[in-house]
Amino acid sequence: MMIWVALGLTAETAVFILAATAWFLSMGYTLAEAGAGAVVMVFMALSLIHQMSLFIGSPLPGYILEPAALAGLLFFGVRRLPHLLRELVSATRLVHQEIFSGLTIAAAWTAMAGLVMVGWLSTDHLPTVHPWDGLMTGSVFGGLFRMAGIDAIPPLNATALFYHTARFGLGPNACGFGLLAHMAVGFSTYALARRYTWPPMALTVTLMVLSMPRLVFLGLWPSAELVSTAAIAFSMVLIYRLLEQHQSGDLRFFFLCILFSIYANPLSIALVPVMGLLLVVIMIRRHGWLLWRELLAAKPLLTVLTLLPAMMLAQIPVFAWNLAHDHPLIGTAIAFDNHGILGAAVNLVRYLFVSFDPTEPLQRMVVWLVGLDLRGLVMGIYNSLVMPVFGPAGVADSFTLIFSGSGPMGFGPFALLLVVPSMIYAMVRGPRRLKAVSVAWSGYLYLAALVVAWHPGSLAVLSPLYAANGFVVAFALPPWRLRRRGMRLLQMAFTLLLAWSIVRAGWAPV
Numbered sequence: 001m002m003i004w005v006a007l008g009l010t011a012e013t014a015v016f017i018l019a020a021t022a023w024f025l026s027m028g029y030t031l032a033e034a035g036a037g038a039v040v041m042v043f044m045a046l047s048l049i050h051q052m053s054l055f056i057g058s059p060l061p062g063y064i065l066e067p068a069a070l071a072g073l074l075f076f077g078v079r080r081l082p083h084l085l086r087e088l089v090s091a092t093r094l095v096h097q098e099i100f101s102g103l104t105i106a107a108a109w110t111a112m113a114g115l116v117m118v119g120w121l122s123t124d125h126l127p128t129v130h131p132w133d134g135l136m137t138g139s140v141f142g143g144l145f146r147m148a149g150i151d152a153i154p155p156l157n158a159t160a161l162f163y164h165t166a167r168f169g170l171g172p173n174a175c176g177f178g179l180l181a182h183m184a185v186g187f188s189t190y191a192l193a194r195r196y197t198w199p200p201m202a203l204t205v206t207l208m209v210l211s212m213p214r215l216v217f218l219g220l221w222p223s224a225e226l227v228s229t230a231a232i233a234f235s236m237v238l239i240y241r242l243l244e245q246h247q248s249g250d251l252r253f254f255f256l257c258i259l260f261s262i263y264a265n266p267l268s269i270a271l272v273p274v275m276g277l278l279l280v281v282i283m284i285r286r287h288g289w290l291l292w293r294e295l296l297a298a299k300p301l302l303t304v305l306t307l308l309p310a311m312m313l314a315q316i317p318v319f320a321w322n323l324a325h326d327h328p329l330i331g332t333a334i335a336f337d338n339h340g341i342l343g344a345a346v347n348l349v350r351y352l353f354v355s356f357d358p359t360e361p362l363q364r365m366v367v368w369l370v371g372l373d374l375r376g377l378v379m380g381i382y383n384s385l386v387m388p389v390f391g392p393a394g395v396a397d398s399f400t401l402i403f404s405g406s407g408p409m410g411f412g413p414f415a416l417l418l419v420v421p422s423m424i425y426a427m428v429r430g431p432r433r434l435k436a437v438s439v440a441w442s443g444y445l446y447l448a449a450l451v452v453a454w455h456p457g458s459l460a461v462l463s464p465l466y467a468a469n470g471f472v473v474a475f476a477l478p479p480w481r482l483r484r485r486g487m488r489l490l491q492m493a494f495t496l497l498l499a500w501s502i503v504r505a506g507w508a509p510v
Contacts, residue, residue, distance in 0.1 A: 002168070002169070002170065005168045005170065005174075006165075006170055006174040006175075009164065009165060009168070009170075009174060009175050010174070010175055010176065012066065012070055013042065013175045013176075013180075015073055016042045016045075016046075016069070016070075016073070017038045017039060017042050017180070018038075018084065019038075019073040020034075020037070020038035020039075020041045020042055021034045021035055021037075021038040021084060022034075022084040023038075024037045024038055024041075025084065025087055027247075027249070028245070029241075030191060030194075031087045031088075032187045032188075032190045032191040032194070033187070033188075033191045033237055033241070034087075035183070035184070036184045036185075036187035036188040036191065036230070036233070036234045037234060037237075037253070039180045039181065039183060039184035039187075039230065039234075040184060040230060040231050040234045040257055040260070041253075042180075043158075043161055043177070043180075043181075043227060043230070043231070043260070044157075044231075044256060044257075044260045044309075044313065045069075046161055046164050047157050047158065047160045047161040047260065047313075048309055048312055048313070049061050049062050049065050049066065050062060050160045050161065050163040050164060050167075051157075051160045051312055051317075052312075053163070054160060054163070055317060059167060062164075062167070098199055098200045098203050100488070100491055100495075101200070101203035101204055101206070101207050101491055102203060104207060104491070104494075104495045104498065105186065105203070105206065105207055105210060108210065108498050108499075108502060109179065109182075109183060111502050111506075112179050112182070112216075112219055112220060112502060112506075113176065113179060115220055115502070115506040116173050116176045116178075116179055116220065156224065156262060156263045156264055156315055156318060157224075157227075157228075157259075157260050157261075157262055157263060157313055157315065158223075158224035158227035158228055158260075158263050159224055159263065159264070161177065161227060162177070164177075165177075171222075172222040173220070173221065173222055177222045177227065178218055178219045178220055178221060178223070178226055179219050179220070180230075181218070181219065181222070181226040181227050181229070181230040182210065182215060182216070182218070182219030182226065182230075184230035184233065184234060185209060185210070185215065185226075185229060185230050185233050185467050186206050186209065186210045188230070188233035188234045188236065188237050188468070189205060189206045189209045189210075189233065189467075189470050189471050190202050190203065190205075190206045191237050192236060192237060192240065192471035192474075193205045193206065193470075193471040193473075193474035195240060195471075196434075196471070196474045196475040196478075197474040197475070197478055200487065201474055201477070201478070201482075201487065202471075202474055204487055204490060204491055204494070205470055205471060205473050205474045206470075207491060207494045207495070207498065208414050208418065208470060208473065208490070208494050209466070209467060209470035209471075210498060211412065211414070211494045211495070211497040211498035211501060212411045212412050212414070212415060212466060212467070212501075213357070213359065213405075213409040213410060213411065213412050213497070213500075213501040213504070213505070214404070214408075214409040214410055214411050214412075214459070214463065215229075215411075215463070215467060216409070216498065216501035216502055216505050217409040217501070217504075217505040218463075219505075220502075220505045220506055221505070224263035224264060224265075225263070225265070225460050225463055226463070227263070228260075228261040228262070228263045228265075228268055228464070229261075229463045229464045229467045229468070231257045231258070231260045231261040232257075232258075232261050232271060232275070232464040232467070232468050233464070233467055233468040234257055235254055235257040235258050235261070235275055236437075236468050236471075238250050238251075238253060238254040238257065239254065239275075239278065239279050239282070240433075242254065242279065242283065242295075243282065243283065243286055243287075243433070246287075246291060246294075246295065248295045248296075248298035248299055248302075248303075249299075249302075251295050251296075252302065252303060252306045254279065255276075255306075255310060256306065256309065256310060256313060258271070258272050258275050258276065259272065259310055259313035259314045259315075260313045261464075262313070262314070262315055265457075265460050265461070266451070266452060267444075267447070267448045267451070267452060267460075267461050270444065270447050270448070270451070271444060271464065274440055274441075274443060274444045274447070275440070277440070278436060278437065278440040280292075281436055282432075282433055282436045282437075285432065285436075286433075339393040339394050340450075341450070342390065342393045342394070343393045343394030343449075343450070343453070344394065344446060344449040344450035345390070345449075346386065346390035346393050346394050347394045347448075347449035347450075347453075347454055347458075348445065348446065348449045349386055349390075350386075350394075350399055350449075350454055350458075351445065351448075351449065351458070351461070351462065352416075352420075353378065353382055353386075353399075353401065354399075354401065354402055354410070354458070354459060354462075355410075355411060355415050355416040355420065355462065356378055356401065356413075356416050357401075357402055357403060357404055357410035357411055357412055357413060357415070357416070358374055358403065358413050359403060359404045359405050359410075359412060359413065359497070359500070360403045360404060360405030360406040361405060361500065362374075362413070363375060363403050363406075374403075375401055375403060378401055379400075379401060382399070394449070394453055394454055395453060395454045396453035396454060396455045397454065397455040397456055399454060400456075402459060404501070404504070405500075405504055408456075408459065409501070409504075409505065410459065411462060411466050412497050412501070413497075414493075414497070415462075415466045418473050418476075418477075419466050419469060419470055419472065419473060421476070422469075422472040422473045422475065422476035422477070423438045423441065423442070423469055423472055424438075425475075425476045426438045426472050426475060426476065427439060427442070430472075430475060434472065434475060437469070437472070438469075438472065441465055441468075441469055444465065445461070445465060448461045
């Protein structure tokens with residue numbers, strides 16, 4: 001019985017995403033932009049429906065709105081199907097032009113989908129999703145999750161999304177939410193990279209981002225972290241579209257995406273003003289204040305109608321509930337950094353060190369070949385250079401390196417080797433738009449280092465940074481700097497990392 005429920009939910013989600021993709025294509029989006037936007041839009045819609053269900057203490061909104069939407073899409077969406085099929089055919093032509101990267105990505109997503117199907121009935125790794133105390137008294141959801149042994153704290157955006165499967169006793173991987181978020185990050189990366197390079201390099205950069213072990217792991221074992229990251233990556237696409245297209249609908253969708261990215265990580269709240277300020281600055285520098293007035297004044301009724309879902313996505317009911325009951329603002333206690341600029345400086349160094357992730361297989365290979373322990377070497381550098389100068393400043397828990405494969409999954413070797421240098425290069429030599437993007441993300445990283453003390457979960461701070469900025473590598477490595485042979489070597493390295501990450505993440509979650 002449970003497998004049929006999982007199949008039904010998967011089919012329903014697929015129809016929603018195909019319909020949303022067709023709608024975005026009709027609005028002038030490219031196929032990559034439409035794919036990323038469709039995933040994020042469906043995530044937001046389902047999250048809002050289930051937040052409403054949790055708020056009123058009844059599952060009726062989901063049981064009424066989902067079938068109604070599905071029936072409407074099946075009835076009215078048939079006429080848009082030919083256009084969607086034509087776009088998909090054009091995408092297959094692109095894969096044929098750059099067959100290595102294209103087929104690698106397609107094969108990776110197919111393998112991940114197979115692993116998701118194998119783990120459909122696994123409930124051992126449900127995320128911490130909880131009914132609201134008081135609001136959920138006597139509700140069907142409350143009974144379901146009390147039976148599942150889940151405690152009670154208010155749900156946030158992505159957490160409420162996971163009720164879509166959890167209400168039937170299934171894990172969030174039953175609908176492949178992690179895989180869909182992983183795909184949205186890939187689509188967004190390609191759409192952004194195409195602004196700076198030709199399709200072969202854009203696909204190569206997309207392959208690099210998708211091969212990051214932590215993103216692969218979260219794609220197979222969904223969490224709010226990757227759902228939030230997908231929303232942030234697509235919001236970067238919307239920033240570029242607003243500069244190029246000036247559509248008021250993109251502005252409304254941008255603010256909804258940014259608010260939807262809020263989850264239990266306190267730094268997700270900090271990203272909202274950072275991304276909003278980035279949009280304001282580059283829009284004013286490019287077009288002045290007049291365009292802002294025109295965008296805000298266009299279609300005022302739609303703007304007013306957007307306010308209610310925006311308030312829900314901004315988690316105002318959750319914040320009010322927590323404040324009223326003397327709980328932490330987002331349901332989890334925050335370990336603040338009490339050492340000011342000193343703590344921020346050393347935390348930035350720690351983020352740099354933790355980004356060094358050659359992976360455990362390479363660590364063992366180096367030990368076998370030359371007897372050099374990379375982990376011991378890097379920790380020795382940290383203990384001899386950082387600790388004597390800064391001591392325990394900015395730390396809430398001990399600092400350790402993360403080599404993917406022997407514990408928590410990191411970002412692999414290319415985040416530090418390619419993404420970080422590309423961001424620095426863009427700040428120095430890039431066009432004004434790319435400089436503003438790199439400066440904004442550097443500000444976000446400094447804010448993370450300044451506000452929150454270092455703890456084992458600090459690695460989540462880097463997920464949106466690396467996933468949403470991977471496209472900058474396309475600017476730093478244009479075809480005239482990286483010839484065909486060099487690009488093929490990079491593609492092979494990314495492919496090996498991606499294949500290993502899928503096997504490792506699918507073999508046993510850590």
